[in-house]
Amino acid sequence: MQAEEGIRQRTRRMRRISLVSILLALVAWYMVTTEWGLVSSLKLPGPGRVLDTLIEVRGTIVQQALVTLYRVSLSFLAGSALGVLVGLVMSRFRLVFAHLEPAIEALRPVPPIALIPFFILWFGIGMFGQVLLAGLGCFMVMVVSTIEAVRNVPRIYVQAARSLGAEQDHIYRTVILPAIVPELIAGWRVALALAFGLMIAAELMGAQEGIGFMIMVARRSLNTHTILLGNIIIGNEAALADRLLHIFTRRLTRWTERDAERQ
């Protein structure tokens, strides 16, 4: 009990420290741009200017932010679910692995951003192409993470399951799948951040809505305070999504040491 109380106290102190560092960064931003005027407001708008912009365009910006969030969620969920599935199937069947591995290895180093011109050509500037692009990024990350995670499952669990009478497919569902979850978390976090990055890139290159589109339009008129506002919104959305992912995965890994120690 005492140890638990100690951990809670420490967590609270760490949160306070984080809060102070955020406040300090905000103050520094204010001093540099507004109070001391060291940088022109065109090159780096101050917090007041950005806040004004937020109030000015609050109606549309919420909508743009939601559009981007929706697309990112869609690509992350579909791309990483498919990635885990394909990774599992590749690990399970050697023949599938032999077929898919060269293609995936050849495609993996190619930054999906480099494919944007093609995606626009093939799918236009609608939502489909953008979701497909960000989904592709998540897919690649998760296929590789899953294959590696399956390789790391201790053999003893598989042997135990086999000697308990489980067939190979049953073992994949009941042993491999739960055993890889803690290792997949790192992959999911990388994939989620990548989905935000790719989505903004896709929206910058050709879209009709979204935060990336908004930044693109603001760029044409050197409207830097809107650009900065867009960046801040993306940063917050990504942090929020990461937080949600953390809450969700913690439910899945209740049985591991990492969570037992922190709760």
Next chain:
Amino acid sequence: MLRLRRACATIARGTKFVSAGTLAIQDSSSPKIELLGVSKTFATSQGSVKALDKTNLKVATNEIVCLVGPSGCGKSTLLNLVAGFLSPSEGSVLVDATPVPGPGAERAVVFQQDSVFPWLTVAQNLAYGPKARGLHAGEVSSIVERLLSLVGLAEYRDFYPLQLSGGMKKRVDLARAYANKPAIMLMDEPFGALDVLTKEKMQIELLRLWQEEALTILFVTHDIEEALFIGDRVVVMTPRPARVAADVTVHLERELDPRRKTSADFQALRQQLMDTLSQNEAESAA
């Protein structure tokens, strides 16, 4: 060959000392487990390694046979062959006179390492085998209830293994292996990582289970005392490549009292097996 004969001679003298004129059980007609001239060679990056060399072994139904030998001698290889995790390079491994096709629920395995599934609760771990074999939910839960009370873990049914002590985890492991009502239990130094008292308790729990149910047990250990306490027979293996160096039938009182480990008979037999083991080792080193 000479080495083998000498070892057998030593043992023969010893068994006479303990009790004379009892028939060795391995002479009975149909063995539960039988190894006929089994060799196993592993290919490693440093060339091939022979772990097992033309080994013969018979285990009768409801017999407990303990395998002892120097570490890394191939005892576990032998066990894994019977479990079906490995297949022999030469010879045949028979269970009920049929070659082992692969791992199966009728041959339960308990490992030294912790193999309890950490993502399942105690009750879910116990249910794993029966569920995997496709039993109905009703049957599964009645098996789980029985096992929980058998190993005294009813209060911990919803705990994750992380929250249990090493001894409790081993009990879950044992109960889970037993959930399928296997005819054979293959145990690979199962209690090796436990402290002395817990180990003793587990040995007694195992013997109690064996007395109540029809079970044939092949038990690998490097602890001679454990082997003598549990086993009907103790089979001593040579250093790698392993062969059977000596096969001793234990004619001691089968009491569940750990104090009998300190009796004179017990200790005499233990000393004798120790001598066989060290003699083997010295000869193979020479």
